[in-house]
Amino acid sequence: MAGSSRHHRSHTDIFVNLGGSEMDISSLAFANSLILGLSIAGIFFVAALGLTIIYGTAGVINMAHGEFIMLGAYTVYALQNFVGVPYFLCIPAAFVVVGAIGFAIEKSLIRYLYDRPLDTLLATWGVSLVLIQGTRLIFGSDPKYVEIPSFLSSNLEIGGLSLGVFRIFIILMALLLAALVWFIFFKTDFGIKIRAVTQNREIAASFGINSGQVYSFTFALGAGLAGVAGALFGALNIVLPTMGMGYVVEAFLTVVTGGGALMGSAIASLAIGELQSIFALITNSTFAQFLIFVLIVVFLRFRPQGLISASGKRR
C-alpha cells in the first residue's frame, strides 16, 4: 500500500491494485479480492460511520462530512509537525478537535434548519466550501503527509495472499469504532436519549429530554468519528484540502443503502466493498464503481427506506 498510494489518484483506484494483476490460479485471485473487498468495506464503514449517526438520528444530510474527514487528516498533520504528537495519540485528538468543530457548526447553523431538510443539505454544502477554502488558505494547496509507525506500513503475506498491515489496522479500527458506537447507543443514558429522540422527537421532549442538546452532541459525535476516519485516511492517502470530496458520495450511498441504522451501514459497506472488489476483478475498477452506483439506484428503487430503517418511519 505504502508505495502505490503515495501519489494522488482517485481514492477508489488504490482499493483495487490487486484486481488488475493476472494471477495463475484464479481462485487465489478471487480469495485476494475478497480480502481486498473486506479492506474496502472497512474504509467505507469508517467513512460512513459518523454520517450514519448524524443522518440516522437527526435526518440531517451533512454534505460537509467529507470535509470533517479532511479536517481530521489535517489535525493529525498539524499535531505531528508542529507539536510532535505520536500517531496513536493523534487519532483521539482528531476526534476531539473535529468533534468540537462539528459542535460549533451545529450550534451556529444546523440547529436552525432541522425542519428544512433540503436547506440543511445546501447549507452544509456551503460549510464544506468554506472549510475547503479555509484549509487551503491556512495550509496551502500542496499535498501533506501523515507519518505512521513503520510496522504499520509493512505488507503481510500468507500463502500468496497479501494485504498491507495498515489496511488490517483500518479493519480493526472499524470493528472497534462499531463496538464503541454500539456501546454508546445501547448501553449508556445518552444512547437511550438518542434513540428516544430518533423515534419521536416530540414525545421524547415531553418526557423531559432536551432534544436540542441531544442533537448537538450527536452531531459532534458524528463529526468526531469523521475526524477519526480522517486520521486513518490521511495515512492511507495524501492529505489535500479537497480530499473529502472523494468520500462523501460513497459514504452517503452506504448510509442511504443501509437505511441510517448502525447495522445497516455495516452490512451495506460490507456488501459494497466485496461487490466492488469482485466486479473489479472481472472488469476494471472504474467500471466496477459504475456497476455499484447502478445497483444502488436499482436497489433503492425497490427499497427506498434502505436495508434497516433507523427510526422506523420513512424519510
Next chain:
Amino acid sequence: MNQNLYNKKTLQWLFYAAAFGVIGAVPLISDDAFLLNQLAVYGVYGMLAVSISLCWGSGGILNMGQGIAFGLGAYCMAMTMQMQTQAEDTIPPFMLNNGLDSLPHLWQPFQDTTTGIILALLVPTTFYLVFGGIMFTARVSGPFFAIMTLATLSAFATIFVDLQPYTNGVNGISPPGSLNLGETEIDPYSSGAYWFVFGLLVLCTVAAKLINQSRFGLIVRALKDDPERVRFLGYNVAIYETLVYALSGLIAAIAGCCFAVLTQYVSPAQFDVGFSISIVIWAALGGRNSLIWAMFGAFTVQGAQSYVGDQFLNTWILILGFSFILVVRFLPGGFAGLVETVLGRLAKPETETQSENGNLKFSGAKEVAK
C-alpha cells in the same frame, strides 16, 4: 392597488422584456469577439439556472445532478461537430490511438447533423423521463432524490472516463471545426453565436415561465408545498414530477448543446459534482422561485468569479461559501425574495386601510409565479 408589485403579471413580463432587451443589445455596443463568446457562455449558465429554478423552485425537486443532461447534450453535440469535420470513411484521431479501426455503432447516428442534434436533445430528456419515472413512482423525494441524482451524476462521470475509446476519457472531445447548420457556420466568436444562444435563452426562459403560469405549473407548485394533499386530490403526482424534471432536463440539454458549440470542447468535467452543485448555488443566491433572478444569480456569480482574478480567487470562493450559507439560513428566497419583501413593504402603506383578513389574503397570494 394593494397587491405586491412583485406579483403583478404584467410587470413581470415587462421586467423580462426589459432585461432581455438589455442582454440582447450587447453585441450592438461591443464587437470584442472574446467578450461576446464569454458572455454567451454565461448565457448557457443562465439556461442551467433557469432549468434548476423550474424543477427546484417550482416543483421542489432538488436536482443536484443537472450535469447529467448538460453533459449528455454537450457530448452528443460535440460528437456531431466532430463528425462534421471528418472526411468520408475516416474516424476521429483519438479512436485510432485507442485501437479502434472503424467508427463504433455508438457514433454512427452522429454522422448526420440533424439526427445528431435531435439525439442531443432526445437522449438526455429520455434518460430524465426514465430515471425520474423510476424514482418518482417509488416516491423517492426530497433529499433522497437529491442524493440519487448526485450518485447518478458520479456514475456518468466514471463511465465517460472509462469508455476511453468512445469518449476519449478525461481528455474529452474537442472538435476541430465549428458547427455548420446547413450552409451557415456558427462561429463561436461572433455576434451571430451570441444571438443564437441569446435566442435560445429567451425561448427557454419564456417557455419555463409559461409552464409556471399554466394549470400544469399550478399543480407542480402545489405538490412542492404538499405532495400528499395533491395526491389525495386525485392527481398522479409521479407524472407531474417526472414531467417537470424532464422539462428542466430538456433545457439543460439545450444548454449543453450551446456549450459544446461555444467552447468546441467537452470533457467529463461537465459531469463534475461541484459544477452541478454550483448551478444550484446560482439559483439559490439569485432566487430559486424566480426564473429570471436565478439567471441573474448565474451571471453574477460566474461573472464575479472571472473578474476577481486568480489572486483573490481563493478568498472569493470563501466569500461565496459564506454568502451561500447566509442566504440559505436567512433568505431562502434568495435575492428575488429580498426584492419581493421590499416591494411588499412599499405596497403596505396602502393596504393598512384594509382589514386584517384582507392583509392575510394577500400575503397568502404571493405564490404567483415569477
